[in-house]
Amino acid sequence: MSRNDVTEKIMTAKVLNGISWASVAEKVGLSKEWTTAACLGQMTLTAEQAAIVGDIFGLDADERKWLQVVPYKGSLPTAVPTDPLIYRWYELVNVYGTTIKELIHEEFGDGIMSAIDFSMDMQRQNDPKGDRVRVVLSGKFLPYKTY
Amino acid sequence: MSRNDVTEKIMTAKVLNGISWASVAEKVGLSKEWTTAACLGQMTLTAEQAAIVGDIFGLDADERKWLQVVPYKGSLPTAVPTDPLIYRWYELVNVYGTTIKELIHEEFGDGIMSAIDFSMDMQRQNDPKGDRVRVVLSGKFLPYKTY
Amino acid sequence: MSRNDVTEKIMTAKVLNGISWASVAEKVGLSKEWTTAACLGQMTLTAEQAAIVGDIFGLDADERKWLQVVPYKGSLPTAVPTDPLIYRWYELVNVYGTTIKELIHEEFGDGIMSAIDFSMDMQRQNDPKGDRVRVVLSGKFLPYKTY
Amino acid sequence: MSRNDVTEKIMTAKVLNGISWASVAEKVGLSKEWTTAACLGQMTLTAEQAAIVGDIFGLDADERKWLQVVPYKGSLPTAVPTDPLIYRWYELVNVYGTTIKELIHEEFGDGIMSAIDFSMDMQRQNDPKGDRVRVVLSGKFLPYKTY
Amino acid sequence: MSRNDVTEKIMTAKVLNGISWASVAEKVGLSKEWTTAACLGQMTLTAEQAAIVGDIFGLDADERKWLQVVPYKGSLPTAVPTDPLIYRWYELVNVYGTTIKELIHEEFGDGIMSAIDFSMDMQRQNDPKGDRVRVVLSGKFLPYKTY
Amino acid sequence: MSRNDVTEKIMTAKVLNGISWASVAEKVGLSKEWTTAACLGQMTLTAEQAAIVGDIFGLDADERKWLQVVPYKGSLPTAVPTDPLIYRWYELVNVYGTTIKELIHEEFGDGIMSAIDFSMDMQRQNDPKGDRVRVVLSGKFLPYKTY
Amino acid sequence: MSRNDVTEKIMTAKVLNGISWASVAEKVGLSKEWTTAACLGQMTLTAEQAAIVGDIFGLDADERKWLQVVPYKGSLPTAVPTDPLIYRWYELVNVYGTTIKELIHEEFGDGIMSAIDFSMDMQRQNDPKGDRVRVVLSGKFLPYKTY
Amino acid sequence: MSRNDVTEKIMTAKVLNGISWASVAEKVGLSKEWTTAACLGQMTLTAEQAAIVGDIFGLDADERKWLQVVPYKGSLPTAVPTDPLIYRWYELVNVYGTTIKELIHEEFGDGIMSAIDFSMDMQRQNDPKGDRVRVVLSGKFLPYKTY
Amino acid sequence: MSRNDVTEKIMTAKVLNGISWASVAEKVGLSKEWTTAACLGQMTLTAEQAAIVGDIFGLDADERKWLQVVPYKGSLPTAVPTDPLIYRWYELVNVYGTTIKELIHEEFGDGIMSAIDFSMDMQRQNDPKGDRVRVVLSGKFLPYKTY
Amino acid sequence: MSRNDVTEKIMTAKVLNGISWASVAEKVGLSKEWTTAACLGQMTLTAEQAAIVGDIFGLDADERKWLQVVPYKGSLPTAVPTDPLIYRWYELVNVYGTTIKELIHEEFGDGIMSAIDFSMDMQRQNDPKGDRVRVVLSGKFLPYKTY
CATH class of the missing domain: 1.10.260.40 (lambda repressor-like DNA-binding domains)
Known part of the structure; x- marks a missing residue:
């Protein structure tokens, strides 16, 4: 099992x-x-x-x-997802990846946005031109430490 | 050129x-x-x-x-990004991919969240336990059509 | 199941x-x-x-x-299909990919042809030199939005 | 050169x-x-x-x-295209690949739709709900020969 | 099944x-x-x-x-075959690939040798220095059409 | 150089x-x-x-x-060739690979058809239904040795 | 079975x-x-x-x-082996590959060392600084033929 | 440089x-x-x-x-070598990999044959049926330590 | 079994x-x-x-x-691990790989740090800013031999 | 530049x-x-x-x-490193990956060892049986948050 x-x-x-x-x-x-x-x-x-x-x-x-056991994480069967809904998110990372990197570094310096101390909230956003999916992501900024 | x-x-x-x-x-x-x-x-x-x-x-x-020419899009040198900041976003898609899929379908039915009719807004979120990166994504929901 | x-x-x-x-x-x-x-x-x-x-x-x-459940989409076992009939379609994308991109952008500007608001119709096209497969694809043009 | x-x-x-x-x-x-x-x-x-x-x-x-020299064909830099417009075509092959295969075989039997004796025509299709890209593909059906 | x-x-x-x-x-x-x-x-x-x-x-x-059903074709478990006998054929395509391309184009112009309207015949070729495998391949030449 | x-x-x-x-x-x-x-x-x-x-x-x-120097052999830029003419040969190996293996073993036993002690001859084969490419391959059979 | x-x-x-x-x-x-x-x-x-x-x-x-049936050969689950003992052999091919090529060509000219007309012998080699694995490989040299 | x-x-x-x-x-x-x-x-x-x-x-x-600087080692341009001479060595690792593993473990127990404390010697082996390449590999056996 | x-x-x-x-x-x-x-x-x-x-x-x-049988080693299902905890270790190798190489060579010369004559010790390191994972790795240095 | x-x-x-x-x-x-x-x-x-x-x-x-600009990180040319020294570290992640995961989770619960709030210290460890490389890694434990 x-x-x-x-x-x-x-x-x-x-x-x-x-x-x-x-x-x-x-x-x-x-x-x-x-x-x-x-x-x-x-x-x-x-x-x-x-x-x-x-x-x-x-x-x-x-x-x-x-x-209650910590799972081996990773929910996708392939490195590049084939499902269109999930692919669009991969596409965002691919197209906007360097943009995300530039803007977080411009604001915070070298480091990352945590995917562990992290939350996500998805909501329907009513819109007369067609409802939208609104997602708010919040991740703690973790600066690289010197040592 | x-x-x-x-x-x-x-x-x-x-x-x-x-x-x-x-x-x-x-x-x-x-x-x-x-x-x-x-x-x-x-x-x-x-x-x-x-x-x-x-x-x-x-x-x-x-x-x-x-x-002014439409570019060949895709800003990353490898399918799985090696840069830690960008990888965390890939990790979100990998870990949360099926979750994102389930919740959008639960709210909207079959379709996708557009990566074209789309906007993104990144802000610093002040937090006494360490400032956070807050990102709001908004993409039009596009339902699959029957024909 | x-x-x-x-x-x-x-x-x-x-x-x-x-x-x-x-x-x-x-x-x-x-x-x-x-x-x-x-x-x-x-x-x-x-x-x-x-x-x-x-x-x-x-x-x-x-x-x-x-x-009635939204499926995890993607019908092929490998990223490059091995079946000759399906491969020919992959070959079209590979050989004509940049052509398709150029011509849609020339007519419509930056954006994509939707694969969601989309229909396909396949018919036999009688031809004395050998019948042909005629396929009509119709996808809504979705322009990139500025924000 | x-x-x-x-x-x-x-x-x-x-x-x-x-x-x-x-x-x-x-x-x-x-x-x-x-x-x-x-x-x-x-x-x-x-x-x-x-x-x-x-x-x-x-x-x-x-x-x-x-x-005037026959080129080494293949216009894309990666096996799975990163450009969103071209990816949508790859997605069609991925999602509809087995459907295309089933329907051509149902009508014609075993064989392929040629990508060589082939033509493609792209046109703007006016539509009050948003103009569409209409593409007509026509490829000769080539039956597998027994021998 | x-x-x-x-x-x-x-x-x-x-x-x-x-x-x-x-x-x-x-x-x-x-x-x-x-x-x-x-x-x-x-x-x-x-x-x-x-x-x-x-x-x-x-x-x-x-x-x-x-x-009697058209199968999903492709008989090998990996893109580069590991079995030595089959690998030698892959090696021929890899080493002689550009040669095959040059010579068919020199004789016939742009187009392909069909793998559908195709036959293969394998025979033992007696040879005092060691018998040989003789294979005759015959594929219809299909020229690219202009349109 | x-x-x-x-x-x-x-x-x-x-x-x-x-x-x-x-x-x-x-x-x-x-x-x-x-x-x-x-x-x-x-x-x-x-x-x-x-x-x-x-x-x-x-x-x-x-x-x-x-x-006059022995070259590093291998003439193709990708493991699966994108050029349609060369791909058809890869397709032959993929579709007929196990067939080739079965028939050579049935005639010769365990071993391979050499790609080194090997020759290839390509000719135009006139045919009223469309000329054909006729290729004769001849490779020495090399049996596996026991020891 | x-x-x-x-x-x-x-x-x-x-x-x-x-x-x-x-x-x-x-x-x-x-x-x-x-x-x-x-x-x-x-x-x-x-x-x-x-x-x-x-x-x-x-x-x-x-x-x-x-x-008694000729098997589909290839004993490893991945192209690059993960098992450390087997990996060391892959590493030898990777690090010494061009050296092996240069030296065989210097002695024999263009051709290969057969992996079919081949034998291998492994023995323990006693050594006061730690016993060694001694492997003798013997493969027939097969010269490329001109034709 | x-x-x-x-x-x-x-x-x-x-x-x-x-x-x-x-x-x-x-x-x-x-x-x-x-x-x-x-x-x-x-x-x-x-x-x-x-x-x-x-x-x-x-x-x-x-x-x-x-x-005099320690180089970044690895002499091959692809994970599976395309050059026939080098490929035969990769094939040996692929076909005999599990055999090599079994026999070294049978003689020595768990551990590896070093690729660092290692030597290789290639010689021509005269043979009336065709000269052979004889290679002697010698690597120190390194046992896994418990701790 | x-x-x-x-x-x-x-x-x-x-x-x-x-x-x-x-x-x-x-x-x-x-x-x-x-x-x-x-x-x-x-x-x-x-x-x-x-x-x-x-x-x-x-x-x-x-x-x-x-x-009691020597296992085929390698504990991960993909070459690049998807699990976030294990990925961070892969990231260390990716980001610090050349650094590790430079510093070991600077201290020891050409050779490797053994992964066989090796031990690892993990401990909780109390820290008021958040406890840390402290790992001590110890591997014998193995110099490349000349011969 | x-x-x-x-x-x-x-x-x-x-x-x-x-x-x-x-x-x-x-x-x-x-x-x-x-x-x-x-x-x-x-x-x-x-x-x-x-x-x-x-x-x-x-x-x-x-x-x-x-x-002074944040670099695009990742110092290795291939996903699986070919250099033997760096490969040994990849091997550690591959062989010990699930062990590392189990032990950190047993001590700390679900979360990761940070590769950002992280330090590494390498030293020569004198040993009569051959000097060793001793590496101390210290990374803050970051627990997954519920929300």
């Missing part, structure tokens, strides 16, 4: 029972972004969170234990 | 003369994100914008023409 | 029962292109469409639910 | 002198698609065509000879 | 029952090259051919249907 | 002076296949052959020496 | 019963190098050899037949 | 002046294998060795300094 | 029974680093060590034998 | 003038590890540090400005 087996079981239960990620997040008490990532095998749950998720998706005791 | 030559000349002028992207954007009259991407060879300028940029970076008439 | 399992079941039923894609499309009431892509795990069906497809291919209730 | 040098010289002359592909095609007397591909180093010109193209772009006698 | 399953079953029956490809080809009434390729999942059989092959290898009715 | 520089000089002289490979081979006194490969930097010439080739293409004394 | 299944069965029997390759080679009557390669699915056994190997590892009649 | 520049200069001098590696090694006083690798940019020379090599190939004082 | 099966069984037992690597190491009597690597299929255990590990994780007699 | 040009100039000056990294670090007043990485184009210097480095290596005013 592995975390992947649990993730597949969660996805199957979600599809067959029509469970929404928003409803899972509400019960877990965290954002829908973190909660979904955790259910998809990218984050680590506490025993309490695993119990809530286990009840929602019908997981047994062993499966709940796997949810 | 090619657009890459112009991009390299812009970068060299920026470094040697200490020009900031924010100041360029202010003169162009557009966001610092779009302006920087354009100067880095990813976007197409109008004749007026090219004249402003050309004055700032000391470009001749031919070089200004290249700025 | 996953969408791939449903796709394989559809393909097996198609082969063993001699079902044509044209007949499926007629019953679904959409083009044969969209319908085939949906049956091959690339598009999302409504409940009504899933019921029709389910009846044709003998799918049970759970399998019909998977047809 | 190589064909690539001639292609770069053509592109530079085009940008600096504002030459349109449509005007080149008109003078050559062939479609804008074939003519552009030829100028971009993908097709072979006759001596007469090379003379016309040479006059337009200011090529000398040696450069005109290179236009 | 898939065509691969049928191919594996054919290979197993061949090994365990000591069937030769030459004998299969004789019964099918076509060359040993085409017949072997078909049995290995690369070509499409008619109902009559599938019945003959099915009798030889003990295939049931469903498996015989799969033989 | 390197062998590549000599190859490029040969190609340039060939294009600008309209030299045919057949005429070079006739003067060298070997097949057009071997001679072309040698001129393209894949084979090693003797001093006499280098003198003949040097006279034809206008090479100086140093360049003639490079022709 | 496939040759891989037989290889896995041999490995499992070896581990569980503590069989040494040296003892297998002694019974087969050939070198330990060839015998091990054959048991690992890289060489082809005669019926007599297969019977001996089958008795040692407890293979049934069908499995012994697979040992 | 870099070590690669010095290597290219050495190769050019070798070709134009007809210098043999054996003669260089004799003057340096080390094996032809180590000496050739050093001249090809893979090993580090002492000041005395660099002086000898510099005299042979006509290197100036700066170039001799580069010979 | 293979070593991978044993590794998976160990991981499952660890998760379901809440076993810590530190406790395993204490019972084995070696460092936690070596012990964990061994349990994860990267090192070879003695019979005594395998008995201890087998008791802890509930392995049967056959599984304990696999622990 | 680019940072790479400056790095190459520094390396050339170092080789030709025999400058040691230790002496540079002493003048800069930081560790030899950070200083070397900065000189090799991986870190960003202040104006004061750039002045010191510029004096040592003879850099002009423009080159000193490039040292």
